[in-house]
Amino acid sequence: MQDLKRKLLLSYLQTMLQLPAEKKNALIERALPITRIQPAIKYQTLELPGTAETGRAWLSPHAMVHAYYVNENTQRNVGTYIWSRNEPVLFHSSLYLGQERNHSVQMLEAGPVLSMSYEDLKKLRVEFPEIAQHLEQLSTKKEQTYQRRIILLSEPTETRIRTLEDAYPEFCNIASSTVKAIHVGLCRQTYNAAKRKMNKRHPKEPDERSDS
Template sequence: MNDLKQKLLLSYLQSKLLVPAAKQPDLMERAVQITRIQKALKNQVLESPGPAAEGRAWLSVNAMVHSYYFNEKTQSNIGTYIWEKNEPIIFNNSLFQDMPRNHTIQMIEAGPVLSMSYQDLLDLRNAFPEIAQHMEELSIQKEQSYQDRIILLNAPTQERIIHFEADNPLFSQVANSTIKAMHLGICRQTYDRAKKQIKNQK
């Protein structure tokens, strides 16, 4: 597993981070020491709500991941974020502002997952400006996708499903009806009924 960890870290470093070649050995050495690797199962929960200090940054290299929170008022799970393969999973309000984590992070597919503690990530960020810049770019992208989703949730159900699945084709292929319904703000039964209606209209 250690060889796989090094291979996955190196692949991400070389493809996603603009770190000068002279800095890469030092970054790799530090990253390997503080990174965990695990084999995660389909639908496995990686992280549950809790204190910020116990939070971790995750990277699912070959499998999609999503998050949700439990709405006490409606007694239902509400989808919040979707991460593509090889996309870092970080909650900035917990990382930088020490706010409690209120999301559950769950695998959609099975695959190897890397993770490191928030404190270790902050230490790396302080040591390598390139990581700080990369994290800022990721944050902007995620915020935009979240805002787009908020707008979409105001659309009629069938229109919402059509646009959501067009914008998230891979997620729509691999996620089950319950998970897709979470991110559409509806229950599974409503999702299944609307999908049948959409199919019959074609």
């Protein structure tokens, strides 16, 4: 697993960060001891709500990940974020502002997962300014996505579904209808009913994946 951890870290750095060889090697050697690697199965929960101090940044190189929270009034899951494969999973408000984490983070596919505590990540970003800049860019991009999602929830049902499918085709191919529904503010039954109507007008494969 240690060899795999090194390989996955190196692959991410080569793909996402343009660093001189010497600095890249230094970053790898610094990150290896503070990075965990673990296998994860489909729909495994990686993280539950909690304090910022116990939060972790996650990286799932081969599997998509999503997040949701539980609405206290309805007790229903509300989808908030979707991460593509090899996209870091972290929450700006907790990492930078120390706010409580109120999301659950869940795998959408099986695969190895890397993680690092927020405390270690904050130290790393001080030692490597390139990491600090990279994290800021990631946070800005994700916040913009979240704001677009809020606006989307005021749109008609079918518009929400089409927008989700256009923005996240891979997610819509692998996620269950229940998971897709919570990311457009619907229950599974309403989502499936809307999809049936849409498919009648534009026939294609049914979109009622089970939750298994």
